[in-house]
Amino acid sequence: MNAAVRAVVRMGIYVGAKVYFVHEGYQGMVDGGDNIKEATWESVSSMLQMGGTVIGSARCKDFRMHEGRLKAAHNLVQRGITNLCVIGGDGSLTGANLFRKEWSGLLAELVQQGTEASQKYSALHIVGMVGSIDNDFSILAWIxxxxxxxxxxxxxxxxxxxxxxxxxxxxxxxxxxxxxxxxxxxxxxxxxxxxxxxxxxxxxxxxxxxxxxxxxxxxxxGGTPSAFDRILASRMGVEAVLALLETTANTPACVVSLCGNQSVRLPLMECVQMVRLGQMSFENNLKTYKLLAHRKPESELPNSNFNVAVLNVGAPAAGMNAAVRSAVRVGISEGHKMFAVSDGFEGFYKGQIKEIKWADVGGWTGQGGSLLGTKRTLPAKHIDKIAEQMQKYNINALLVIGGFEALECLLQLYEARSSYEEFCIPLCMLPATISNNVPGTNLSIGADTALNAIVETCDRIKQSASGTKHRVFIIETMGGYCGYLASVGGLAAGADAAYIFEEPFDIRELQSNVEHLTEKMKTSIQRGLVLRNENSNENYTTDFIYQLYSEEGKGVFDCRKNVLGHMQQGGAPSPFDRNFGTKIAAKAMQWISKKLNESYRKGMKDNSYAFHVVMKQTFLKLSIELNHHLTFFLTCAVVHEALSICHLVKA
Structure with a gap:
């Protein structure tokens, strides 16, 4: 909730609005007085890492009564407040909608009592944001x-x-x-x-x-909010302010929600009425859980006579093991014989292939790294030996779990089909990389865990900086040339700036940020945090930025640097990565089963089955030929813009 409050306040100030805190929810609105205070830019600093809500929340019996809502209207009109951003569950949003409907009548009563003039405040605009641990309202409530x-x-x-x-x-x-x-x-x-x-x-x-x-x-x-909760709440907060700015007297109350990975505005009461209806995503999750939780007896399993191999390629990413477990168990449920390949394609051509059973993957969901082992080796140099191993084990389909290298591997196998018919089989990959740079995808397995690791480290560093005062930290993140971790991590951690390859920067921008931090040290928030993607610029390195900040900030602040390194790849996978890996691996195996059955009937040399789950082969080849393995999509661009608004610009 605090991330949402912070985003609303700073976006409101950014567009020139006067923003107020209403402490203790509707109770504070009814009581008025010091419960309604004007918010400032500095008042929402250091809120992101705090759990709960710093402005308080309370259930209010008075607001359920007409007299209570009349008092609330009086307190709002006194301060000229006609726009409300309500954060809560279905009860809070239903109450807000009722308050909006009664607004004109409440103003009329106030006029009769001679307390207020109604013409200036004739309309009340409301935008809701869903904050609930039950996740029973929007597609994914951030809390x-x-x-x-x-x-x-x-x-x-x-x-x-x-x-x-x-x-x-x-x-x-x-x-x-x-x-x-x-x-x-x-x-x-x-x-x-x-x-x-x-x-x-x-x-x-x-x-x-x-x-x-x-x-x-x-x-x-309780507890510190996750990186995802902070990012989603920040994006929703910015969108809520924009929605309020665009409202008219006839605009119905809306809820800012999430559809896929895009923020959308939905009619408030329609959302409330749909709370009790089952969600399709929930039903799919339930089906996947039932499929993986208990093994059917051998007599009930189909017998497909197909062999499917699973392997990991590239750098390790948290959630890979959950994906392997899901793929193995779904494959066995489909009647396939599953094979595990150790150490990627290097292990493939060396013959490190063995059958893997249902029980072999028990307990893999919460394990970090890659239990199968993973290498960056591409198959092109050993394509003949790989073909021999595929023929030896009669592999009928291949599931590759990994990052950009996994995509390159599948493309090389695809191109080798003209010479080796062993590769004329269904080929599928699952994106699993902390860099989140696989073309055709918006999110990869492991990215959420890496973000949480970055945010947790940044929280501790900010705490250190707050204690010593007048200190700026330069943090280097991984990700290659993709700025996902730096930009999204910067938004979640409350960084003052994030330098990424996708947004070119020069010495003038660096100097501008130094000036911004110099002014910041004059306020009550006397610390700074700057994130830099490892390959954001070949000349403006982490050392260069550290030295520049140290020199230009002399007498005002001192500077420290920290390279996070491979700690971003390790640790137990977050629940999101576990679920994400489990679900897309199950989908991948179902797709493979479908294509195997179709190919078996039509002939195994049908080349049209490769890359159906990703994109067209020609586009993939063009993407892979990019020098920087870069996929910076609209979502990340929106996040970087939100980062600029919430951290760098002060009205």
Missing amino acids: CKKPMIGMVFALDGEMMLPTVKQDAVFCLSVCASDWVLIPEMPPEDGWEEKMCQKLSALVVQRLGFDTRVTILGHVQR
């Missing part, structure tokens, strides 16, 4: 990511304890749903209160397993 992270890592911690026996069962109760069962598919009435206790007793008495009951409760509501 839902943090409790998911807390819940998943809490489970990781408990189940990985060395003292836990192999025959232990954990019963888990969470806020948004109870145990493994979900509200959308409940059993008989009255099961909620005693489910964990009954299950615990059943497991102990009948199976003899040691049992733990864990209730996470409100732990899910």
Whole structure:
């Protein structure tokens, strides 16, 4: 919520509006007084890393009554406030819509009482932003990511304890749903209160397993927000202010939401009415969970007689193992024989191929790095040996999980089809790279985990800078020539600037940023944070920028530099990367199964099946020939613009 508040305040000030905090939600609006204060640019600094909401939130019985809403209207009109940005769940947004509908009547009552003139404030404009850990309102409410992270890592911690026996069962109760069962598919009435206790007793008495009951409760509501929550909230906050600026007296109240990776404006009450309807994405997630959670008996599995190989290529990325697990289990469920290739195509031509079973990938979801091993070796030099291995193991389809190198590998195999019919099979890749630079994709497996690592480190560095005062840190991120990590990480961490290859910069811009930081040191926020992509400029290196800032900032601030390095590739994958890898791997295997069945009927030499899940082969080849392995899409450009507004420009 704090990221959204910060974005609304700074975007509002940027466009010349006067912005107010309403403390303690609707209760503060009803009570008025010091609960409604004007916000300044500095007042929202150092908020991004804080959990909860710094302006407070409270349930208000008074606002449900007409008299309470009349007091709220009086307090708003006193300060000339006619635009409201409401952050909350369906209850908060429904209340805001009712307040808007009654606005003209409330003003009429105030006029009769002789307290206010209604002509100047005849219309109340409302834009809502969904903030809920339940994620039951929009496609993805930003606050839902943090409790998911807390819940998943809490489970990781408990189940990985060395003292836990192999025959232990954990019963888990969470806020948004109870145990493994979900509200959308409940059993008989009255099961909620005693489910964990009954299950615990059943497991102990009948199976003899040691049992733990864990209730996470409100732990899910607290903690530092994830990088994704900060980014989404910041983008939604900027969009909410733009929506308010464009409203007229006849514009209905809207909710700023997320569709795919783009912000959209939806009618508020239509969204409220759809809260109880099932979402297609949720249904797909449920189907995937059911498919992967329990193995069917051998007698119920189909027998396809197809062999599918899975391998990792390129640098390791968190979430690769979750994708491999999903691919293996979905493939087995489809009746295929699954093979794992160690160390990428280097292991492929060396014959490091073995069959992998359902149980072999158990526990892989939460493992970081690449358990199969991964190399950057391309297949072109050893294409004949790879063809021999494919013939030896009778590989009928290939799933490659990796980054830009994986795309190059598949293109080389595609081009070798004219010489080797072993490659005339369905070929599919899953984007998995922290650089997020695979053409045709907006998001890659591992990027979210890397962003969280960057943001966590930046939070600690900012804390250090705040303590020492008058200090600026220069942080170098990975990503090659792609500025995704630097720009999006800068937005999430609250950086003052982010230097990336896609946005050329010169010495004048560097000097301008030094002047900005010099002025900033005169305020109450006496620290600075600058991010630089590792290949943003061959001349303006991290060392050069550090030396420039140190020299030009003499007497005002001192400077430190920090190269994050390979810590961005490691660590346990975030819940988002686990789910993302699991879902797209399941989709990939279903696509492979479909193409295998079609190819088997039509002939295995049908070349038209390669790259159907990505893009046309000709475009891919052109993309790969780019020198910088660069894919900076509109989404990232929007983020970089938001970064500039929220950090560099001060009205």
